[in-house]
Amino acid sequence: MGFRDIAMFNDSLLVKQAWRLLKHPNSLLHKVFKTRFFPNCTFMEAKHSSGGSHAWNSILHGRDVLLRGCRWRIGNGKAMSICQDHWLPRKNMPQVLSPMVETLAGAKVEILIKEDTRQWDYRLIDGMFTLEEADLIKSIPLSRCKAKDTLFWPFISNGIYTSKSVYRFLKSEEQTEIGEEQRAQIKELWRKIWSLQVPNKIKNLVWRACRNSLPTKDNLVQRPIIESLTCDRCK
Template sequence: MRQPNKKLRLPSLVGRRKKEGFNFIKEKVWRKLQGWEGKLLSQVGREVLIKAVIQAIPTYATGCFKLPLGLCHEIETMIKKFWWGQRGDKRKIHWLKWDELTKSKLEGGMGFRDIAMFNDFLLAKQAWRLLKNLESLFYKVFKACFFPNCTIMEAKHTSGGSHAWNSILNGRDVLLRGCRWRIGNGKAMSIWQHHWLPRRHPPQVLSPMVDTLVDAKVTTLIEETSRQWNHEMIDGIFTPLEAELIKAIPLSWCEAEDSLF
């Protein structure tokens, strides 16, 4: 089978058959494990090789592209077999599930990396760069091509987008689940849709939605002249618990913009 052309050790073109395009990662992992299989390695030795070598192999690719889940699972299957000392077709008992092994050692696991989850983390980091590093060449190129009239947070998935762009949007969606809004002037934040309440969970408003304020921004709740919360309005809209949370949020005296953190 003809291998896809590569640039900077990554496929220059990713088509519909994405798994085949990234199979070179699995083959590289397989070659490394085959070279170690016949050696008498202790459990500690296997752990060091898995963490320092095997799990480092996909890192460059996972920082640029969303890898197919099937490929991630196949790589993890090879790692599991190596960890439990399986050689060739001779089966070994797997005493713990992979989900347990990926937990921290403080939680009874081994601290191995969940490849798919780490992939999402690295792509979220790229999306964060597009949100914060507005002077970089990376931002200027992607801004002009994919989201010229909005920020990365409002950008839409398109059928004509490259796999690299769609991968970054996957990371953006991870950010949207975990980011919180810091209130400036309240003009960018929707009262009902965005995560802005200062509590761990849930960070969005749960009070019943008011029909006349469905699309209202948080700035609606702030008195323009005094830059203070409109206590009467807040008490009339939100549940007592959420009203107290909102009124306790400090407001800036200047016209600072809302920001994600």
């Protein structure tokens, strides 16, 4: 019926704050949080700590969600990890899957670029990656000038984050985790519910029951709206 998953919607709002810290380093928000929580590193390198406030830890959770969806646009390659970051131009599995030797586990993409000519080092790439990934990397165009690496949001045409696009991304992640057979069964269940020859209020009641959104005491305690699970009638 168009109602949003509250947990996912909350995550999308947390990602919004993380995006602001990432894209506006001169803002008051960034200056305050940097002084307090990550004075010696960048926001992307900041780590969770037991001494962090609830607001800060929540923003770090939003950053983790952001990193799952964001993609890197290659500039000089100094900010991107070969193994850990999402920089390959493919929709699924944008991380490198080729096996890496331990000495290159923390290497940056810059080692794959010839600094003098600003071109890929084909010989090095062919020796490090599988044939498919090597061809994919060599197809990425490089800037002639030494621009910085930048993060962009690939699920919207202008590459700029929106809460709606993050919510859709999280929903698509959830659907990917559900098997095809189970997804077909769920779809058939909803088709049968909405085709019932009953008043709409009955369909709505069934929908709310299936989504566990009825105001049962269990749900009201979790919100929290009430404090006790005890039945008012039988105690």
